[in-house]
Amino acid sequence: MPPPPGVGERMVNGRILKLVRSAPERRALDSGEIDAVLDPATRTAHLLPEAQRALMLGGAQPANSLLAALPRQDYERMRAELEPVNLVYGEVLYESGERVRHVYFPGDAHVSLLVVMDRSNALEVGLVGREGMIGVELALGVEDSLVRALVQGSGTALRMKAAAFREELVRCAPLQREVHRFAYAKLAQARQTAACNRFHQVEARLARWLMMTRDRARSDHFHLTHEFLADMLGVRRAGVTKAATSLQRKKLISYRRGNISVLDRSGLAAAACACYAIVSKLTR
Numbered sequence: 001m002p003p004p005p006g007v008g009e010r011m012v013n014g015r016i017l018k019l020v021r022s023a024p025e026r027r028a029l030d031s032g033e034i035d036a037v038l039d040p041a042t043r044t045a046h047l048l049p050e051a052q053r054a055l056m057l058g059g060a061q062p063a064n065s066l067l068a069a070l071p072r073q074d075y076e077r078m079r080a081e082l083e084p085v086n087l088v089y090g091e092v093l094y095e096s097g098e099r100v101r102h103v104y105f106p107g108d109a110h111v112s113l114l115v116v117m118d119r120s121n122a123l124e125v126g127l128v129g130r131e132g133m134i135g136v137e138l139a140l141g142v143e144d145s146l147v148r149a150l151v152q153g154s155g156t157a158l159r160m161k162a163a164a165f166r167e168e169l170v171r172c173a174p175l176q177r178e179v180h181r182f183a184y185a186k187l188a189q190a191r192q193t194a195a196c197n198r199f200h201q202v203e204a205r206l207a208r209w210l211m212m213t214r215d216r217a218r219s220d221h222f223h224l225t226h227e228f229l230a231d232m233l234g235v236r237r238a239g240v241t242k243a244a245t246s247l248q249r250k251k252l253i254s255y256r257r258g259n260i261s262v263l264d265r266s267g268l269a270a271a272a273c274a275c276y277a278i279v280s281k282l283t284r
Contacts, residue, residue, distance in 0.1 A: 027067030062108035064158060065131045066178050072170050081164040087111070087157050088247055089223070093134060094148035097192040100145050103135035103165045110216035112232060113147040113186075122148060123197070124232040125190040127209075129153075129216025131283045132182040139169055139179045151218050152224075153234075185282040196275040202235055203243040204273035209233060210253065210262065211272050212279065247271065 031048045033153065061068050067075055087093075087109040094100060096116045104111070111134050113126035125147065128134055134149050134157075143162075160168075169175055197204055209232060213222060226244070247253045252268045254261040261270055 002140045014210060019264045020143075044078070053135060056189050062105070062158070063106040063130055063154045063156070064133075066133055066160070066182055067105055069178050070174050074174055078160070078168055078172075078175075081160050081168070082158040082173065083160070085157055087151045087155060089151055089154045091151040091167035093151065093238060094145050096145055096148050098145055100135045100138055101162050102159045103133055103162065104149075105133050105158040105160070105218075106130050107156040107158070108153075109157050110153040110213065112150045114231075115146075116148050118283055122231060123234040124192050125185055126186050127152070127189075127212050127216065128186070129217075132186070133179065135162070135165070136186060138165055139176075140184060153213065153222060154227075155217075176252060188282050189279050192275050192279055196273060197234055200273040200275070202233065203240045204271065205233055205275075206240065206243040207252070207268050208276040210247075210260065211265075211276050213270055214262050215263070215280070220265070222260055223258050224260055225258040 006208070056187065067078075070078075080195060082105075085104075087104070087106070093102075093104060093111065096114075108130065110125050110129035113128065113134075114122040116122045116123050133146075137145060169179065196208070199230050200208075206229065209229070213224070214220060226237050226240050228242075229240045233240065244253070244255045247268070250257050250267070250271070252262070252264045252271060254263055
């Protein structure tokens with residue numbers, strides 16, 4: 001059993017990470033002189049809460065594009081209600097039918113919106129990154145979610161309580177405008193996805209989905225399993241394997257044990273169906 005946090009260790013995001021051994025380093029941690037810790041298992045740096053808040057809220061412009069589009073005075077007023085959080089791959093923010101208690105404005109995280117048919121079947125109808133928000137139902141007067149919100153890419157986000165968001169939406173016309181614009185974009189994306197799933201080949205759909213993920217992650221490298229991709233595209237795992245193998249053979253991607261690298265961005269975009277360009281224009 002590991003020793004309790006504080007004896008050379010520290011709890012970060014539900015995990016106990018070994019940090020320091022010497023008393024001076026522990027004193028530095030307790031006094032707030034240390035801003036981040038390194039998880040040796042994943043080689044990931046975790047910002048401690050105060051440093052994370054300063055980074056996400058203290059900059060000249062928020063990482064989330066919807067918030068960044070607001071007049072500065074409106075964003076400054078909202079800052080007191082915005083809480084920095086880390087979203088973890090596979091985390092469910094809320095299930096279909098659950099009350100939306102918080103809205104999320106992703107920074108470098110991205111979240112899939114899934115229509116759940118039964119316990120084992122779900123289909124992605126939307127993908128949200130820094131261009132928008134999770135919980136847009138509240139802006140339309142609906143308190144319960146119609147989708148499962150599943151974190152697809154780990155990263156940071158700003159979280160706001162539902163009540164505070166509704167109050168801000170009433171007083172801030174620019175926020176209303178940006179949220180309604182985003183709601184329209186999500187509706188259009190869901191319609192386009194439905195048509196895409198019916199008429200386009202799996203390989204073109206996979207290329208579209210990888211490009212959409214790449215745009216939101218702002219990285220050519222990310223982790224996605226065959227099972228996860230099959231759920232997102234509504235196809236069997238064998239169909240994903242065949243499509244991914246074809247894209248890899250064309251040297252557009254590299255795919256090994258769930259680790260995907262986009263090798264040729266323009267080539268992958270060309271291999272995607274026309275839905276990629278249509279949806280991308282809506283979220284710029």
